[in-house]
Amino acid sequence: DAMVIQNPRYQVTQFGKPVTLSCSQTLNHNVMYWYQQKSSQAPKLLFHYYDKDFNNEADTPDNFQSRRPNTSFCFLDIRSPGLGDAAMYLCATSRGLADEETQYFGPGTRLLVL
């Protein structure tokens, strides 16, 4: 089945130690998104790629970066994780950015910062 895959499901890192979260998709979608979801809160969009075009949300901290080496893969890099970055990180895809575009989400990676 076509899907959005996130690995690992759980990631533990140390305060200040760089960490990379991975997302891959078999849907061949043009758009890939990264969301941050803290406990009991709604998902918050960090950035998205339309193909290779990167779009950062205005309030996304510089500590968060992303790479998309090809259509299938997208990475979220946290350069110096703080305790406040502990959250669920969700990857999603869509064919495009028109209004009638369904998003498909991965299962998420839960990040713990010690």
Add this chain to the structure above:
Amino acid sequence: DAKTTQPPSMDCAEGRAANLPCNHSTISGNEYVYWYRQIHSQGPQYIIHGLKNNETNEMASLIITEDRKSSTLILPHATLRDTAVYYCIVRARSRGSYIPTFGRGTSLIVHP
């Protein structure tokens, strides 16, 4: 910011219909209403979407008012597995693209 408002929580008896309301009074003429749900510790799951007409699929029905300022998601026969947070989304247009923004959603608890 999200363009929708939803009650923070609702509950429903198993086997009964769950009716989840959403207010989107600032919706523009060509903006779609989307519904997703998120079961605990999982990624959001698409349920249904609509523009003007009522929609139905195997998961739910979507009723959109004639003025399009509100909608209701209907789960016709709720089960315990429908316990989740339900998000109603109207995308915000940003730099020529439609960006989905999640509001707080409604936490639906289905009880036996």
